[in-house]
Amino acid sequence: MGKSLIIVESPAKARTLQRYLGNNYAVKASVGHIRDLPVRDLGVDIEHDFTPKYVTIKGKAKVISDLKSAAQSAELIYLAPDPDREGEAIAWHIAEALKGTKKPVRRVLFHELTKKAVLAALEQAGEVNRNLFEAQQARRVLDRLVGYQISPLLWDKVRRGLSAGRVQSVAVRMICERESEIEKFVSEEYWSIPTRLEGPQPPPFAATLELVVGRKLDNRKHKIADEAGARELAAQLADSTPEVAGVEKKKKKRQPSPPFITSTMQMDANRKLRFSAKKTMTLAQRLYEGIELGQEGPSGLITYMRTDSTRISDEAITQARAYIESRHGADYLPAKPVHYKTGKGAQDAHEAIRPTDVNRTPESLTRLLDKDMLALYTLIWKRFVACQMAPALYDQTAIKIAAGPHQLKATGSIMRFAGFMTLYVEAEDDAPESGGGEGGGPAGEAEARLPDLKEGDRLKWLEITPKQHFTQPPPRYTEATLVKALEENGVGRPSTYAAIISTIQDKEYVQLAQRKFQPTDLGRVVNELLVAHFPKVIDTDFTASLEKELDEIETGKAQWIKVLRDFYGPFQQNLEQAREEMKSLKHKAVPTGLPCPLCAGQLVIKWGKNGEFLACENYPDCKHTQDFRRDEEGKIQPLERETPEESGEVCDKCGKPMVYKQGRFGRFLACSGYPACKNVKALSTGVPCPEPGCDGEIVQKVSKRGKLFYSCNRYPKCTFALWDKPVAKICPLCESPYLLEKSGKQGTRLVCPNKDCRYKEQG
Numbered sequence: 001m002g003k004s005l006i007i008v009e010s011p012a013k014a015r016t017l018q019r020y021l022g023n024n025y026a027v028k029a030s031v032g033h034i035r036d037l038p039v040r041d042l043g044v045d046i047e048h049d050f051t052p053k054y055v056t057i058k059g060k061a062k063v064i065s066d067l068k069s070a071a072q073s074a075e076l077i078y079l080a081p082d083p084d085r086e087g088e089a090i091a092w093h094i095a096e097a098l099k100g101t102k103k104p105v106r107r108v109l110f111h112e113l114t115k116k117a118v119l120a121a122l123e124q125a126g127e128v129n130r131n132l133f134e135a136q137q138a139r140r141v142l143d144r145l146v147g148y149q150i151s152p153l154l155w156d157k158v159r160r161g162l163s164a165g166r167v168q169s170v171a172v173r174m175i176c177e178r179e180s181e182i183e184k185f186v187s188e189e190y191w192s193i194p195t196r197l198e199g200p201q202p203p204p205f206a207a208t209l210e211l212v213v214g215r216k217l218d219n220r221k222h223k224i225a226d227e228a229g230a231r232e233l234a235a236q237l238a239d240s241t242p243e244v245a246g247v248e249k250k251k252k253k254r255q256p257s258p259p260f261i262t263s264t265m266q267m268d269a270n271r272k273l274r275f276s277a278k279k280t281m282t283l284a285q286r287l288y289e290g291i292e293l294g295q296e297g298p299s300g301l302i303t304y305m306r307t308d309s310t311r312i313s314d315e316a317i318t319q320a321r322a323y324i325e326s327r328h329g330a331d332y333l334p335a336k337p338v339h340y341k342t343g344k345g346a347q348d349a350h351e352a353i354r355p356t357d358v359n360r361t362p363e364s365l366t367r368l369l370d371k372d373m374l375a376l377y378t379l380i381w382k383r384f385v386a387c388q389m390a391p392a393l394y395d396q397t398a399i400k401i402a403a404g405p406h407q408l409k410a411t412g413s414i415m416r417f418a419g420f421m422t423l424y425v426e427a428e429d430d431a432p433e434s435g436g437g438e439g440g441g442p443a444g445e446a447e448a449r450l451p452d453l454k455e456g457d458r459l460k461w462l463e464i465t466p467k468q469h470f471t472q473p474p475p476r477y478t479e480a481t482l483v484k485a486l487e488e489n490g491v492g493r494p495s496t497y498a499a500i501i502s503t504i505q506d507k508e509y510v511q512l513a514q515r516k517f518q519p520t521d522l523g524r525v526v527n528e529l530l531v532a533h534f535p536k537v538i539d540t541d542f543t544a545s546l547e548k549e550l551d552e553i554e555t556g557k558a559q560w561i562k563v564l565r566d567f568y569g570p571f572q573q574n575l576e577q578a579r580e581e582m583k584s585l586k587h588k589a590v591p592t593g594l595p596c597p598l599c600a601g602q603l604v605i606k607w608g609k610n611g612e613f614l615a616c617e618n619y620p621d622c623k624h625t626q627d628f629r630r631d632e633e634g635k636i637q638p639l640e641r642e643t644p645e646e647s648g649e650v651c652d653k654c655g656k657p658m659v660y661k662q663g664r665f666g667r668f669l670a671c672s673g674y675p676a677c678k679n680v681k682a683l684s685t686g687v688p689c690p691e692p693g694c695d696g697e698i699v700q701k702v703s704k705r706g707k708l709f710y711s712c713n714r715y716p717k718c719t720f721a722l723w724d725k726p727v728a729k730i731c732p733l734c735e736s737p738y739l740l741e742k743s744g745k746q747g748t749r750l751v752c753p754n755k756d757c758r759y760k761e762q763g
Contacts, residue, residue, distance in 0.1 A: 005074035006108070007067060009081040009090055013113065016290030016298040017080070020115040028070050030081070034060045035093040037140065042148045050141050050564045054093070064097050071101040078125060083109040083350065084306050084495060085136035085554070092133040112356045113290050113300025135554035138563055142166060142546070145568060146537060149575055154526060157584045158607065162526060163507060167492045169530055169538040171500050172509045174485060175477055176519045176527040185473035190223040191230035195408065196463040197242060197401070201451040204462055207399070209233070211407035230466035233406070240404035242459040247399050252413075254392040256420040258310040258340040259352035259384045262494030263487045265305065268383070270480040271427035273375050274515070277479055277498035281305065283376045284353070293368050300356055301365075302380055306495040307350040310340040312387075316354055320388040323358045332390050332419060340387070354384040382424040389420035397450050401459065412450040429481050476516035490544030512707075521612055525585065533578035537571060589617065592636050598624045603638070614638060644672065653679045667700075685710060687726040687738045694718045698726050698738075726753075733759040 006027045008014050014029040021027065035054040037043035045051040056064065071077055079094055081087035088107075095105050106125035110118060143166050150164035198204040212233065215222050224230050260268070262281075269280040284305035290298035317337045325333045340352075355377070362378040369377060393416045401408040415421075477485065483497050492500055504510050509523030519527065536542050546567070552558035589604035592614065596603055601618035603626070614636070616622040627639045644659035647669055651658055656673040658681065669681040682699035689696040689712040696714035703709055711721035724740040727750055731739060734757040739750040752759040 003074060004076040004078060005070055006078040006080050007094055009087065010289055012286065012289040012298070013080075013110075016113050016300055017110075017118060019297045020113075020118050025078075026070060026074065028067060030063055030067065030090065030094060031060075033057060033090055033093065034064055034097060037144055042144060044141055044144055046145075046568070049561045050145075050568070052137065052141055067094065068098060068101060071098050071103050074103060077101075077103050077105045078108045078122065079105060079128065080108045080110055082306070083111055083304055085132055085139070086495070088129055088132040089136040089140075091128050092130075095128050110304075111350055112303040113288065114356045117356070131554050131556045134560040135550050138553055138560040139550055141564060142567065145564075145571070150530070150534065150578075153575075153578055153582060154529070156586070157529065157582050158525065158586060162522075164526070164530060165503060166537065167496065167543060168500050168503045168507075168509075169527070170491050170540055170543050171482065171486065172504050172519065172523055172527050173531060173538050174489075174491075174540070175482070175504075175510050175517045176524055178474060178477060179519050179524075182473040182476065187470045187472070190225060190469050190471065191227065192224065192467050192469060193230060193234055193237065194463075194465055194467055195237070195461065197410075197459045198462055199244070199451050199453050199457050199459050201453070203449055203451060205410050205412070205448060205450050207401055207408040207410040209237075209406060210400075210409040213405045227466065227468065230468075234464045234466050237403050237406065237464050238461060240406070242401050242403045242408070242461065244453050244455050244457040244459065245400040245402040245407065246455055247397065247453055250396045250398075251416075252394055252396050254394070254419075254421070256338070256386045256389055256391065256424070257383065257426045259312060259354055259387045260380055261308050261310060261352060262306050263308070263483050263497065265353055265380065266483050266494075266497060267480040268379060268427055269376060270478065270483075271429065272379065273372075275372070275376070276501070277483060278502045279372070280376065281498040283373050284380075287373060287377055287380075291369065291373070293365075301360065301377060303352070303354050303356060304350050305353050307353060308494050309342045309350055310352045311342060312339070312352055312354060312384075316351070316358070316384075317388060319358050320385055324385065324389055328389070328422070331417070332422075334388070334390050338388050352384075353380055355381045358385060383426075386420040386424035389423065390417070392419040392421045393417040399450060399453055410448070410450060412448040414449075429475075429478065429484075476518060478515055478517070479512075482517060489540040490547055491540055492543075493547065525607070525612070529582060533582055534571075534574050537574065589615070591617075594636060594638065596622060596624055598622055605636070644670075646672075649681075651677060651679050653677055682713065684713075685726050686728040689714065689718060689720055690737060691718055691720045694720070698722070700725075722753075731757060731759050733757050 003024060003026045006017060006021070006025050007030055008017065008027065009030050009032050011029045011031070014027045018025070018027045034057060036057050037052055038055045043053045043055075045053060077098060079091040081090040081094075091107055098105065105128070107128045108121050108125040110121050146166040147164055151162060154162040154164060193209045195207050195209070196204055197207055209217060211217070212222075212224075217223060224233060257264075265284065266277045266280050269275040270277065275283070284302065287301045288303070288305055290300045293299050314337075321333055321337065358381070362374060362381055365374060365377065394413050395416060396413045397411065399410045401410065475481070479501060482501065486492055486497055486500065487494070504523075505512070508520055509526060510517050510519050512518075530538050546563075549558055549563045553560045553563060585607040589606050592603050592605060594603040594614070595601075596616040596618070599616060599618055599622045601616045601622055603614045603624075604617050605612055605628075606615045607613075612628070614626040614628050616624045629637050629639060644661060647658045647660055649658040649669065650656065651671040651673065654671060654673050654677040656671055656677065658669045658679075659672045660667055661670045667683060669683060671677040671679040682701055685698045685700060687698040689698055691712065694712060694714060694717075696712040696718055698710050698720075699713045701709055701711055707723075708725075709721055709723050710726055712718040722740070724742055726738045727741050728737075729739045729750065730737060731752040731754070734752060734754050736752050736754050736757065738753065739759075740753050742749050742751055747762065750761050
């Protein structure tokens with residue numbers, strides 16, 4: 001009897017399975033998709049019910065040949081790509097390619113790569129799921145119809161090389177609309193009156209003004225508007241005798257967060273580890289497929305990481321509870337297992353993301369995983385174990401204080417039992433000061449110690465200090481908050497978030513500045529054109545409704561061809577109208593009525609590769625150009641050119657002074673003789689390259705994503721590079737020729753790059 005053949009989509013997954021299954025099975029990797037729509041044309045026959053015209057992907061003909069050869073000697077073929085729509089599409093195309101072998105084909109779903117789970121999955125193998133494949137096919141065709149028909153419009157109207165994506169364009173729109181909100185925001189002044197008091201018993205404590213003559217301060221409808229009002233209220237408080245009007249004590253519980261799903265893992269990895277969604281998913285894929293663990297061989301460390309379900313198997317819960325009781329004690333174990341409700345609209349096809357073996361602690365893997373993989377595994381492991389631990393218990397006290405006709409409030413809490421918080425606490429997004437709290441700080445539970453007071457106790461003022469604040473605009477999206485917003489609006493699916501965020505940056509429609517997204521000029525213009533001509537296609541509600549229809553195709557409740565027909569009719573009308581009416585920014589200059597400072601001509605708005613700019617209408621006779629901005633009313637405001645700052649260096653090509661200039665990716669040195677001399681140089685750090693035998697120096701550079709890094713100016717001959725800024729200062733302990741500048745919550749520090757030397761100092 002011949003062996004069974006298992007086909008997966010990655011070599012790492014193949015190695016893990018081969019170790020578990022031994023010589024009874026042959027495991028082959030297809031290395032992803034083998035067939036797809038053609039790259040250079042639409043590849044969809046619209047006239048014949050959107051029939052896709054699949055072609056073999058370049059370089060995959062040999063893979064198909066090898067799979068057919070392996071299938072000939074197999075008794076049974078198992079198709080085992082990832083257990084999601086994408087994996088089902090891969091399995092479907094492999095099954096089609098192997099039809100000629102006339103061998104039985106089964107679909108097997110590996111939700112985790114442990115020996116027990118793998119053997120159980122093989123026992124439960126079924127058929128390739130046609131509904132799942134058609135849902136993925138419908139998404140692929142939808143995206144092709146939008147992208148391959150709108151993108152040529154942008155080439156014609158703006159510039160070649162631009163692209164429009166069905167879901168990515170919605171994300172760009174969300175970022176542009178948030179930026180517009182920020183630009184239109186009018187900050188308002190308000191004041192708070194923080195105070196400090198003391199009672200019959202220590203310690204002194206802080207209180208904030210809550211009611212002014214019975215009206216609640218909310219800094220929106222009712223607020224202290226200016227300094228005069230604040231000073232008057234402060235004087236009234238000072239003239240009063242504060243007295244305790246009431247004391248309220250409550251026992252509170254804080255429940256643990258559910259185990260990770262794809263979106264929450266991406267969010268927390270971004271908040272806590274500063275990982276991009278793309279990096280998080282790449283690392284998680286490796287943890288799922290199997291990591292080499294010394295004598296154990298390759299083993300899958302986590303369950304499948306593309307999931308929207310918080311469901312946990314009974315076996316995993318039992319294992320976690322046993323670990324908690326043995327490691328932390330019975331007090332940390334709830335009386336019953338904790339189960340979490342999966343969110344509305346979730347597909348619930350897989351378990352939550354969890355370790356495959358809770359006894360494989362992060363500490364036990366320290367020497368086997370690299371730094372980033374260990375950090376993500378630790379996050380997943382802690383979140384899972386914590387979700388089965390007892391809640392945190394604390395006492396919360398609120399004291400109401402009467403001061404004449406006004407009332408203040410003091411709050412504090414005391415942790416009585418940390419529970420799950422001994423292991424894990426979910427990170428929160430940074431919140432700007434919005435005017436919602438008297439003190440202007442972030443909302444949250446106060447940790448202040450309060451004295452033991454009772455109603456009627458008289459108090460004494462220690463401080464009454466009016467404080468000025470200004471309301472803040474809504475914050476820009478971080479990767480974490482953008483993922484959260486995409487999920488809340490039903491845009492895309494958890495498995496697509498990383499690709500969405502990566503694509504809109506690669507296309508230069510948005511950029512990350514201080515970990516927050518801002519639209520580029522290019523992104524703004526493309527978004528304006530798409531919103532004007534395809535308002536429904538890039539609408540969040542419409543995109544969310546399409547996602548629901550794709551889910552219905554998956555469950556057999558909808559036909560994929562009908563979904564495409566319903567979409568394409570209105571879309572085709574928009575497309576034809578846009579071809580006629582979309583304004584061209586490439587061939588048309590927009591008059592501004594502003595005079596050219598160099599000649600008698602007028603300035604017009606033109607569009608270049610980096611966005612809009614002002615140019616003289618008499619070009620090429622007059623070559624004046626100028627940047628501009630729009631004021632709150634949308635009027636053009638030309639920006640004066642700053643006199644370049646001289647660097648003290650001279651150009652090594654023409655001898656003229658080198659000056660500092662600001663480009664898309666930060667400061668650099670340029671020759672003042674431009675355009676006659678186009679010499680440019682990266683900024684030097686003054687640190688010689690530490691690589692042995694290299695005579696270069698470390699200069700500042702910028703990555704494709706706009707992130708600063710530092711590398712040798714002899715690249716590519718020397719590839720030395722750093723993320724942290726090197727400083728030309730000798731380490732006093734180990735005599736390293738340079739130190740590294742690191743920034744954190746405690747400010748800037750200088751640390752030694754030598755891992756065996758722990759020298760550090762405040763920068």
